Amino acid sequence: IAGITQAPTSQILAAGRRMTLRCTQDMRHNAMYWYRQDLGLGLRLIHYSNTAGTTGKGEVPDGYSVSRANTDDFPLTLASAVPSQTSVYFCASSAGLAGGLNTQYFGPGTRLTVL
């Protein structure tokens, strides 16, 4: 089934640990995105990639890093997790830049708790 997969589904992590959230899409979309969703704050963009080999910072990039080695994969790394990074993380993709006529599709999400 075509779409976006994320792993893990949920994770409890000790503060200070390193964690990589995985995202894979099989739609051959050029653009990929990472959002976090917090109650009362909505969806906020962390990092994005308009095409393989390029990445950019979103609204809340601090404490996170990404890479885009190929079209399909867009991992998000927390180098040293802190409790404020407790959130639900969504990966998304679109065929082209999301601001134009391209629809953005979302993965199922990863629920991360940092203690």
Next chain:
Amino acid sequence: QKEVEQNSGPLSVPEGAIASLNCTYSDRGSQSFFWYRQYSGKSPELIMSIYSNGDKEDGRFTAQLNKASQYVSLLIRDSQPSDSATYLCAVGSSNTGKLIFGQGTTLQVKP
């Protein structure tokens, strides 16, 4: 001023009624507008997109766009309990290549 604003609700309507969800945005350069539905514990799913002024209908859903007033709305006719969810408005600009999301409106359809 938030870039995309929605009333958080909850908006409560009886089954069979019309639910009206509203969204305003601040960037006049915005060119694409989307409505996503998000059930509790699930990811957002696209239900409507609209790019030009006027109405766009898809089944029980109608999106309305007024760029002069910087306003986009979603009407749900014959509301069903299964429509109970949070509805996210998203606005995009080809200049930035990104979507900005509102905080969402929670809709409750009561049987």
